[in-house]
Amino acid sequence: MMLSAIGVVACGATAGLAPATAPQITTAIPTATPPAEPTEVNARAPLSPQAPSYQPPGQPVSRDYVVGPLDVLTITSYDQPSLTGKFAVEADLTFAYPLIGRLRAGGLTLRDIETELEHQLAAGGFFKSPEIMVAVEQYRSQKIFVVGEVRNPGAYSLSGDMRLVEALALAGSTLPTSAGEVVIVPAGSESMIVKPAAAIGSGPQDPHPAGVVRVKLRELQNGAPSTNVALTGGDTVFVLRAENIYVFGHVRNPGAYPMPPDVTTVLQGLALAGGVTDRGATSRVEIVRIVNGKQKKLKVKLDEALLPGDTIVVPARFF
Secondary structure, X not given: OHHHHHHHHHHHHHHHOOOOOHHHHHHHOHXXXXXXXXXXXXXXXXXXXXXXXXXXXXXXOOOOOEOOOOOEEEEEEOOOHHHOXXXXXXXXXXXXXXXXXXXEOOOOEHHHHHHHHHHHHHHOOOOOOOOEEEEEEEEEEEEEEEEEOEOOOEEEEEEOOOXXXXXXXXXXOEOOOEEEEEEEEOOOOOOOOOOOHHHHOOOOOOOOOOXXXXXXXXXXXXXXXXXXXXXXXXXXXXXXXXXXXXXXXXXXXXXXXXXXXXXXXXXXXHHHOOOEOOOEOHHHOEEEEEEOOEEEEEEOOOOOEOOOOOEEEEOEXXX
C-alpha cells in the first residue's frame, strides 16, 4: 500500500507539476491584486459608515437644521483628509475654512453649507467634484434648562448627543430632597403644574401634553437604556421636589421630612425620624391624612402604606 501511494504522488508530480512551473504558480498569486483604481474606492469606503456617528443617538440629524452662532460644525472632506476638522461658528455667523477663507454659516442649513463649500472648492480649481459632509458637533446656539432639586440649576449649552444623564451631571447631580423623579418638558409646551407621580393619585399618571416624559431616577441609576432620554434644544428638565411627611409624638427626632421614593410604609417613615422612643406605643400609631379636603385620623399598622403629606403621630405608652 505504501508503494502504491508513493507511485501516485510521483506520477502526479511528473504529469502536472513540473519544477519549472511551480514558481509561476507562486508568483501569480501576489500579481493578481486589483489595480490602483479599485484600491482608492476601498480606501474611501470606510468613511461612509462613520457618518451616523455624528448623529445624536436615538434622533436623526435634520439636514435642514439652521446653524446658529457658537455652534461647532464637523466638516468631513472625502477628497482631502487635511480639510476634515471641527469649526466653530463665531458671533458674526462665519467660520474660517482652509483654501476658502471665511464662509457665512449662520442662518444656513447643513445642506446649504455643504453645497456652498463644494461650489467654492470647485470654483477655485482645488477639486473637480468635491464631496463634503457637514454635521453638528455641539449645538451651542441652543440651550436646555435644568431646574428643581439640583445643585446648580440653570441654562446649559446643548451638545449634539446630550442625554439626560449628562444634563444632570452638568447641573451638579440631584439633591437629597428630590422626589426621585424627573419630568422633561419640550420647548413650546404650555404652562403646567408638575407634580410627582406619587402625588397624582390613582388616576392617569401623566395628564400632561404629548411630548412630556417622566423618568424615575432609580431606573436611570440602574442603567435602564430607555430612561436616558435624548434632549433637544429648548427642553426643560424638572427634578421634582419630594413632598413632605410629618412625624410627631414619641419619636427621637420629630419634624418634617422629604419623602424619598423608597419610603412607602409607616415603619419607614418612623425610621426617618430616628425611630420610636422607649415611651412610644407602636401598637397605637395614627396617621392624619387629608382626604377630599378634610382632615381624617386613621389607626394604622406599621406595614401600611404611607402617602405624601401624611402626618404620623406616635402616642405614649400606658405604662
